[in-house]
Amino acid sequence: MDFKLTEEHIMIRDAARDFAKNELLAGVIERDEKQEFPKEQIKKMGELGFLGMMVSPEYGGGGMDTVAYVLAMEEISKIDASASVVMSVNNSLVCWGLEKFGNEEQKQKYLTKLATGESIGAFCLSEPEAGSDATSQRTTAIEKDDHYLLNGTKNWITNGSTADYYIVIAQTHKEKKHKGINAFIVEKGMEGFEIGPKEQKLGIRGSDTHSLNFNDVKVPKENRIGEDGFGFKFAMKTLSGGRIGIAAQALGIAAGAYELAREYSKVRKAFGTEIMNHQAIAFKLADMHTSIEAARHLVMKAACDKDNGENYDLSGAMAKLFASKTAMDVTIEAVQVHGGNGYVKEYHVERLMRDAKITQIYEGTSEIQKIVISRSILRD
Numbered sequence: 001m002d003f004k005l006t007e008e009h010i011m012i013r014d015a016a017r018d019f020a021k022n023e024l025l026a027g028v029i030e031r032d033e034k035q036e037f038p039k040e041q042i043k044k045m046g047e048l049g050f051l052g053m054m055v056s057p058e059y060g061g062g063g064m065d066t067v068a069y070v071l072a073m074e075e076i077s078k079i080d081a082s083a084s085v086v087m088s089v090n091n092s093l094v095c096w097g098l099e100k101f102g103n104e105e106q107k108q109k110y111l112t113k114l115a116t117g118e119s120i121g122a123f124c125l126s127e128p129e130a131g132s133d134a135t136s137q138r139t140t141a142i143e144k145d146d147h148y149l150l151n152g153t154k155n156w157i158t159n160g161s162t163a164d165y166y167i168v169i170a171q172t173h174k175e176k177k178h179k180g181i182n183a184f185i186v187e188k189g190m191e192g193f194e195i196g197p198k199e200q201k202l203g204i205r206g207s208d209t210h211s212l213n214f215n216d217v218k219v220p221k222e223n224r225i226g227e228d229g230f231g232f233k234f235a236m237k238t239l240s241g242g243r244i245g246i247a248a249q250a251l252g253i254a255a256g257a258y259e260l261a262r263e264y265s266k267v268r269k270a271f272g273t274e275i276m277n278h279q280a281i282a283f284k285l286a287d288m289h290t291s292i293e294a295a296r297h298l299v300m301k302a303a304c305d306k307d308n309g310e311n312y313d314l315s316g317a318m319a320k321l322f323a324s325k326t327a328m329d330v331t332i333e334a335v336q337v338h339g340g341n342g343y344v345k346e347y348h349v350e351r352l353m354r355d356a357k358i359t360q361i362y363e364g365t366s367e368i369q370k371i372v373i374s375r376s377i378l379r380d
Ligand code: CAA
Pocket: 089, 123, 125, 126, 131, 132, 133, 134, 135, 156, 157, 158, 178, 232, 233, 236, 237, 239, 240, 313, 362, 363, 364, 365, 368, 371, 372
């Protein structure tokens, strides 16, 4: 496989790298400490086109491919995984699904604002009892006159309070199980829509995670995405692409931690020499580099599959499974290479280690990826 990047890819990667270094790095430790959303930075990311990268220019997007998107995701994630999860949710889980399955009115009304970052989106599938088991939706959307009446609770919603538009998955016809599920566009401020308290998290603390309550929210019928009963497939198809974005995030977290560890090993001295001259450290760096390269190949393969119109359920799940494990392993080792300094905030690697863990949980845990992979290799 030859993943030769075009000039445009390189330009986008470099622009994301510069943005991360110049705009995200300075306050990243403080935002993590205070659980502060990177509001100004996300606004600039919108202006630079990072929030609607794959959306067609007709709707205000960048018209780029998935390869460009994963390159940018990796660079942003090296520095600030809280900013990159906002980017990932907006690009993959909100804009992509709306462009692919929304109707023209929905695209004009919502996508044009989401693609430019003028508005931010959230994707609401998980519930207190339906995280991995996505068919067990308790949130209901009952058809009534010209609207659906939405009731229920959603949990762990990224962009929970900062979003303007929420894609909400809910059960309309209980007896039809997953075939009775629908997806709706819900606007912030609709009567009966309440945003719950902010979650206190281990990692990606700058991102904004909330539970949401819907109490008799009247959602206009025209806000349903696709045909009646399409919601589960909509969610699964959207998440398949989302997993490529999170795999790229995990890759970026790993690469960021590795680069810090490598540079530290060149300056830190122990036993009379730079620690890179000790095999105990050099071998760690060799392992880290090798896993990151392997993860990068899987991420690129999944992105290319998507761009080439191939099925990417399997390659996306493999990329996410492997890259998220790599992120965990590499960040732990990066802390180890830093020794006592690794445990201290100013060296960044402890934050990257905390951030890495979520990549094994959201948009399908590692166990869910193994379900997707094993079904694919055993049944296809
Ligand atoms: N594309 C299209 N259709 C798909 C699909 C896909 N990738 N995966 C499943 N389907 C379809 C199946 O074909 C089937 O349709 P038919 O009945 O017409 O044949 C239907 O969906 C049901 O499929 P399954 O029987 O495979 O469903 P299941 O109940 O066994 O679940 C699962 C499969 C893979 C475990 C799924 O439930 C899943 O992905 N769970 C994890 C959900 C998840 O990722 N949650 C994270 C929340 S979002 C998040 O984290 C956002 C954030 O803020 C960062």
